[in-house]
Amino acid sequence: MTTAIEEYPAGVPDETTSRAADHLWMHFARQGRHPEVPVPVVTRGEGAYIWDNRGRKILDGLSGLFVVQVGHGRRELAEVAAKQTAELAYFPVWGYTTPVQAELAERLATLAPGDLNRVFFTTGGGEAVESAWKAAKQYFKLIGKPLKHKVISRAVAYHGTTHGAMAITGLPNMKKDFEPVAPGGFRAPNTNLYRHPEFADDPKAFGQWAADRIEEAILFEGPDTVAAVFLEPVQNSGGCFTPPPGYFERVREICDRHDVLLVSDEVICAFGRHGATFACEKFGYTPDIITCAKGMSSGYGAIGAMIASEKVIEPFLRPGVAFPHGYTFGGHPVAAALSLANLDIMENERLNQRVLDNEAAFGATLGKLLDLPIVGDVRGDGYFWAVELVKDKTTRETFDAAERERLVRGFLPGALFDNGLYCRPDDRGDVVVQVAPPLICGQAEFDEMEQILRHTLTEAQGLL
Known part of the structure; x- marks a missing residue:
């Protein structure tokens, strides 16, 4: 496979x-x-493609980092940024607001499910997760349950890099260099059905089993000490673990029974990635808090948010109560203006519906890779999919440390990029390649991804 190259x-x-x-x-x-190894340099983007400093055109199969929903190079967004910068480039939300911040807060509250009506702005997803945990802790202190401070999340789940978000993250190797992290984070099993073949014929039973493990963790730690459960609608790390039937309905019941807040971490999943503004609606549950970022502005501005329900905000509205937490650039006016314009584009171009219309074809196209000996599983939802790589397809044996080093850090990133596809080889759980293209993509781009993946994974097979 060749690409057009202007070599230095x-x-x-x-x-x-x-x-x-x-x-x-x-x-x-x-x-x-x-x-010794040149740093890859990306110089520009247009639509679903990026170009590097050698003149190569590369399909952006990861939307930058699950971010660029509406594609690269949208000049109408550049014009919005210029206009807002000229009017008012910066002002904080520390007791003040600007028109675009207030308008975006209202719009997100309108789009969010149930009574999630209060928006706390951040500059990214990890900050949103950090904010949600702090809000949960203070919430329970304000309502007279000061011992409730712990968090349950899932094994292998990634929730951010701040010390608080790291405590919620279920990846030990990401924490070991920074220990001790903040105390209070505890783990339950994730919903990786591929690694639980005993439930292959009854995914609903698997969902019940996985949800019950969350209740088990709450009971083990003591319901009077657990403040929140943090879950992604589709878990990113480990490779796009989708929720089994009935899973979130059961988790919602468990959280209500034990007075635990349910936080839907939608930093990746929100804003159309699964064909809905907020993926919790697609999967049939209403959380107490949503954390989001990435696709809100399609990456044209740095912004994130914690969106809280009326239940959560109520004690913070009492006389004399403040939430002593914030960020200098949270809800930056230029990023807020860009987010409003980005949401307009998504609505006008019906990108949520585009995802729903195309997700089955995307999955089926990637599913063709299952004929390769190195491909064990293809899973995902919407425009968010993972191809799990295995050493032995029959036994589902994964790779040892040396093989992972050769495959995930040595061969795949450079080979995929050289072959014309930017995506994500990852082994924070088992070894996967993730694809999450801009929402403007269709069958032509799906076919291109499958062909490049097929070529590159066939090469990878020869290295093992």
Whole structure:
């Protein structure tokens, strides 16, 4: 498979790669391999595609980082940013507001399910999760239950990198270099049906079993000490674990029984990723708090939010009560204006419905990869899918540490990019490749992803 390349002369580094190697501390990246290995440089984007500094056109199969719902290069959004910047580039929401902040809060409250009507702005998803835990702790203190402070989340789930969000995150390897993290985070099993084949013929029973493990954790810790359960509608880390039938209905019952807040972490899942503004509605439950970010502005501005129900906000509205928490750039006016315009685009172009219309075809196209010996499972929902890679298809055996190093960090990222697809090889759980393209994509892009994945995974098979 070839792509159009405008090569730089051999041995002559691009100026950007040199600057990055010398000065840029990249996120979630190994710094020590540069400058020997040039830093990939992305220079522009248009629609569902990006271009690198060698002139290669690459399909953005991850929407940047599950973010760019409406695609790259939307000039109408650039114009919105310029207009808001000229009028008022910055003002905080620390006891004040601007027209765009108030308008976006009202719009999100209108779009959110049930009575989730109060919006607390952040600049990203981890901050939204941090805010939700702090709000839950203070909420229970305000209503006279000060011992309720613990959080139940799921094994292998990722909820952010701040010390509080890390405590909620179910990935031990992500925490070990930063321990001790904030106390109070406890784990229940996730909904990875592929790794529970005993439930293959009865996914509803699997949902009951997995939900009951959450109640078991609440009872073990003591209901008088547990403040919240944090769950993604479709769990990202580990590879797009979808909820079994009846799962969230049962979790909602459990939380109500033990007076525990249910937090729907929709940092990835909200704003059309699953064909709904908020994925909890698609999966049939109403949480007490939603955390969201990413697709709210399609990445054209840095913004996130915690959206709370009337139940949660009530004690904070009492005389003399404050929530002593906030962020300098939370609800940044330019990001808020961009979010409003982004939501307009999504509505006008009916992108939620586009996802619903195309999700089955997307899954079926990726499902063709199941004929490869290295592919064990294809799972997901909406425009959010994972291909799980296995060492042995019959036994579902995964890879050892050395094989993961060769495959996930050595071969796949560069090979996929070189072959024309930006997506995400990941082994925080078992080894998967995740795809989550912009919501403007259709069958042509699905076919392109499948063909590049097929070519690259066939090459990967030969390395094992």
